[in-house]
Amino acid sequence: MPPRRLEFGSLSMSRVSVGSGLTLNPGFEGVFVLTAAGPCGTVPGIVPVYENHLDAANSTTFFRTSRKPFRGAAVVTGPADPSRVRLFDAHPGTADLRQEVLAGLAARPRSIPPKFFYDERGSALFDRICELPEYYQTRTEMGILQHALPELGQLLGAECMLVELGSGASKKVRLLLERLRPSAYVGVDISKEFLLTSTQALARDYPWLEVHAACVDFSAGLAIPHRDHAVHKVAFYPGSSIGNFGPDEAVHLLTDVAELVGDDGHLLIGVDLKKPVGILDAAYNDAAGVTAEFNLNLLHRIAGELDTDLDPDTFEHYAFYNPLAGRIEMHLISRLRQSLRVEDQTFLFGAGEGIHTENSYKYTVAEFAELALRAGFYQQQVWLDDEALFSVQLLQHRPRG
DSSP states (O other), X not given: OOOEEEEETTEEEEEOOTTOEEEOXXXXXXXXXXXXXXXXXXXXXXXXXXXXXEETTTTEEEEEXXXXXXXXXXXXXXXXXXXXXXXXXXXXXXXXXXXXXXXXXXXXXXXXXXXXXXXXXXXXXXXXXXXXXXXXXXXXXXXXXXXXXHHHHHHHOSSOEEEXXXXXXXXXXXXXXXXXXXXXXXXXXXXXXXXXXXXHHHHHHOTTSEEEXXXXXXXXXXXXXXXXXXXXXXXXXXTTGGGGSOHHHHHHHHHHHHHHHOTTOEEEEEEEBOXXXXXXXXXXXXXXXXXXXXXXXXXXXXXXXXXXXXXXXXXXXXXXXXXXXXXXXXXXXXXXXXEEEETTEEEEEOTTOEEEEXXXXXXXXXXXXXXXXXXXXXXXXXXXXXXXXXXXXXXEXXXXX
């Protein structure tokens, strides 16, 4: 394929051979890699994620919001197979894991971000958690969504672009797809294998739907593909995963979502509510031990992906509700005094010393309204189950002033 030049506003780039990389200098950082994809082996193009522009090959705009510089390779592929899924891959992988594990183990108190739970095995374990009798969140949220669907259809209308954050198995979003009939769907998740499996299933089951997949760590900013800046955008963030962020971190994430959906855009979000401690403790300490396995899988992932002598069997799961902070905390507790080597660093653990792996904040409806308002979102409608265990909230972004 001979090179040809493409003009994107003031930026001029050469289309180069498949598999080549191009470093863009003035105003840009990172390498943007071309991959063979699309009908007849066409190449979708080079996508500098710092700018908004139109990719001439796919007529797809790639939009980025982020508080941090983007570094590394971004690979954009077109619909190369019958699944019709277009993938944007920002490669949130082992390099980030290494950096954050080393920093987290060196800190006091020690901690590792919960986003690293979700490798392929961790995502599958979380799906098992969602089926447990103690884990009320999933079935309660599904029930609320089913009840709210007629009203959601009236409030949101059809032909929106639906963006699901943390797409996972995409079971809940099917309710919205069938009611709203969006013009396009974008699944966003940090686990590439799980993301592709779920989005390919949606593309197969909904042949009328344009399906995109964005493998990104959206806790560090949003970089997702979409076609039309003018279309009504609806973000869907189910499962109360917003509770994994501290209040200030949650505001930062919601601010990114607000920038993504734009003025008058919407966020449909699941928010877990404060409730009796016994219900919360049971949900995170299930009798079958699946949550414990999920927590410990983080150590199995570290042992498999990094250079370490870590033995996951020397740690155990510990979860409890912290009433002062209003959150469930999950920890991995060392069973014995030990020395661990991870890459080129050594860490000493005393017996009973832990690694903080997850928070899950719980809110009242009024508390979450205040938090969302800090990001420019207003509660348009809130639905609860009969026992007030969980809420589904429709938020609308309104321009300030």
